[in-house]
Amino acid sequence: MNRTAPFARMNGLGNEIIVADMRGRADRVTPAAAIALNADAATKFDQIMAIHDPRTAGTINYIEIINSDGTQAQACGNGTRCVVQALAAETGQKVFTFETVAGILNAEEHADGLISVDMGVPRFGWRDIPLAEEFRDTRMIELQVGPIDAPVLHSPSVASMGNPHAIFWVDRDVWSYELERFGPLLENHPVFPERANISIAQVTARDAITLRTWERGAGLTRACGTAACAAAVCGARTRRTDRKVTVTVPGGPLVIEWRDDDHVVMTGPAEWEFSGSFDPATGAWQRDTQDVA
Numbered sequence: 001m002n003r004t005a006p007f008a009r010m011n012g013l014g015n016e017i018i019v020a021d022m023r024g025r026a027d028r029v030t031p032a033a034a035i036a037l038n039a040d041a042a043t044k045f046d047q048i049m050a051i052h053d054p055r056t057a058g059t060i061n062y063i064e065i066i067n068s069d070g071t072q073a074q075a076c077g078n079g080t081r082c083v084v085q086a087l088a089a090e091t092g093q094k095v096f097t098f099e100t101v102a103g104i105l106n107a108e109e110h111a112d113g114l115i116s117v118d119m120g121v122p123r124f125g126w127r128d129i130p131l132a133e134e135f136r137d138t139r140m141i142e143l144q145v146g147p148i149d150a151p152v153l154h155s156p157s158v159a160s161m162g163n164p165h166a167i168f169w170v171d172r173d174v175w176s177y178e179l180e181r182f183g184p185l186l187e188n189h190p191v192f193p194e195r196a197n198i199s200i201a202q203v204t205a206r207d208a209i210t211l212r213t214w215e216r217g218a219g220l221t222r223a224c225g226t227a228a229c230a231a232a233v234c235g236a237r238t239r240r241t242d243r244k245v246t247v248t249v250p251g252g253p254l255v256i257e258w259r260d261d262d263h264v265v266m267t268g269p270a271e272w273e274f275s276g277s278f279d280p281a282t283g284a285w286q287r288d289t290q291d292v293a
């Protein structure tokens, strides 16, 4: 087996993604390789989307998701759009069915280049999020954090899109909160036994949310697709928003629709940056010469 595997450096609304082509290989991207790639400014990433051979009939690939701290994630919306764009460019296919830890995802690249991913169904039970104790109403759980000299975050909605999310609703500009200070405290709060992605959401219309996210295992990112989905379904559950909303994250807008069949469909862009090859065991990499501008 060749020591190195191809990769594409991409982004989904600024969420920095490495799409690693692990097809035809028996090995996996190691946490050490992820941490080494993230330590290099040129390949610093939020998530690695490792494309493996299919594990379930009817799917074309199994996608393993690794956060920049080396931990595994069950779902990644922006990264899935990057995988779709990379495979569409390679194969000419426009419709895809992937398997991830969170389940089977269907996706499509549209003629305008935007990509829609069916992110599956949201889960709201306290055991599904998961939470460390029983909360009967996950539309709002009692959780408070924040020093007395700053706006306090409290009473989040919680949901799972395969990965855990807490959405703190605010009525001030989302940039007026020190998410870099509160984020790690909340990510690691004991109420979240598997940690959690922490978002601040401001509803600006029945069909519009502004969102910032401190991601589990990655920190502040310019976009979090599953958080946008979680904010959309929690907005509808708490009657703040309709079931189709535009969620504007620092990197740009995502359109999220919580369909009547309970599936959540996210639509947005993906962008290729450069390609290279890397050693999945160590993270040593080199850029492809032909794409150097």
Ligand SMILES: N[C@H](CCC[C@H](N)C(=O)O)C(=O)O
Binding pocket: 015, 046, 047, 067, 072, 073, 074, 075, 076, 077, 078, 079, 163, 164, 197, 215, 216, 217, 218, 221, 223, 224, 225, 226, 227
């Ligand atoms: N940090 C997340 C995974 C990536 C989510 C985000 N990048 C997205 O686009 O959904 C977690 O550990 O659950």
